[in-house]
Amino acid sequence: MNLRPHQARIIETMKRQDKGQILVPTGGGKTLCMIKDAESQFNSCNWGIINKQCDRKTIVIVAPRILLTQQLCEDFVSTLNVHPMLQYKVLHVHSGHTSYDTTTNANRIGNWCDENYRFNKIIFTTYHSLIRIMQSKIDVDTVYFDEAHNACGKSFSAGVVFFGAYSPRVYFFTATPKHTTNKYKLGMNNTNIFGEVICQVPAPELVENGYILPPKLQVTQLDKRDIDKPDRHFYEEDADIILSHLDKHNVNKLLVCARKTSQITNIISQSKLVTELYGRGFNWMYITARTGAVINGHKVSRQTFFKTINKWGRDDTKFVVIHHSILSEGINVIGLESALFLRSMNYIDISQTIGRVIRKGKPEKVFGLVCVPVYDKVGISTAKKVSAVIDTTFYKGEPAVSCATR
Secondary structure (H helix, E strand, C coil): CCCCCCHCCCCCHHCCCCEEEEECCCCCHHHHHHHHHHHHHHHHCCCCCCCCCCCCCCCEEEEECCHHHHHHHHHHHHHHCCCCCHHHHEEEECCCCCCCCCCCCCHHHHHHHHHCCCEEEEEEEEEECCCHHHHHHCCCCEECCCCCHHHHHHHHHHHHHHHHHHHHHHHHCCCCCECCCCCCCCCCCHHHCCCCCCCHHHHHHHHHHEECCCEEEEEEECCCCCCCHHHHHHHHHHHHHHHHHHHHHHHCCCEEECCCCHHHHHHHHCCHHHHHHHHCEEEEEEEEEEEEEEEEEEEEHHHHHHHHHHHHCCCCCEEEEEEEECCCCCCCCCCCCCCECCCCCHHHHHHHHHHHHCCCCCCCCCEEEEEEEEEEEEEEEHHHHHHHHHHHHHHHCCCCCCCCCC
């Protein structure tokens, strides 16, 4: 697989620097950079040493969700190209189910590494379970933190601080770095843990080279809502917003960001949305942590959900997918043309959502459409935030940094 110029630049930087932040816009192909670096590490091993202290590498990949660890694992396994004599074993450290060895028990992690001492090792884990690897006391050579702004979460700090401080090689990948002015909280401006920014890829470079598309913001002014009307009326209005967006902008593959799970289920069950979508030749699907994945009214596994959405993204199937947060970050979804905000978001979630719709698709797709409906005072702050993110990232070429003050 050929590297793009910015990816080659990142990998060369990783050869020179053992630690730091790598800022890449969504759609910039950061996963391939991790894979190629791992490939280089594995192929540098000395096969002639086969005792228990043999020259084998252990690489840890940290992601915010179990679903993303599984996606990363698929990407690594399908792409890694190592010498036949330098093969690797895979372990997952989280509470999910995989076809590989999986555990959250620190002793079992250590035993697994001992049993596979002749092999290079890749361990996929979540921020939540990273501490189990620390507790196992295994030797780790390289750590890749994916969506590294999540590393600033208070409940993850022990594992992040440990590997940030003591791992021989550690890299923090994100499009949306998170800083803090509170000395008691973890922020990526803490260079003792996260290192300096060692490589930054500006979004305009990726747009200019044709790797991603520019976003286009559409703010839609709506009539004032009557708060005295029953809840069902609001779900009908939400349905009207979705349908109007499809019709007005000729969108065939739409991502809808809802406020909460109950809004999603009520739009589906208490409005005309489903009937109208079928009438327009659309399929529909939604996914939340509480309900799981649903396609056209049928509950399915998450694997089936993402296999289906990416199949539909590639072909001519028209669909609407509704979510609260699961699709905002990291998960690859092919072919989405537009995002519709029915809820407020912080700068990180906004930037990540924009990233879902700026991936290249069919030749007629020339931008990623981002729509924010506004009524009364609702939606105004979201529209301003979206505009600020687009200006910062796609015009100024800077990362969308968020800063916590409390």
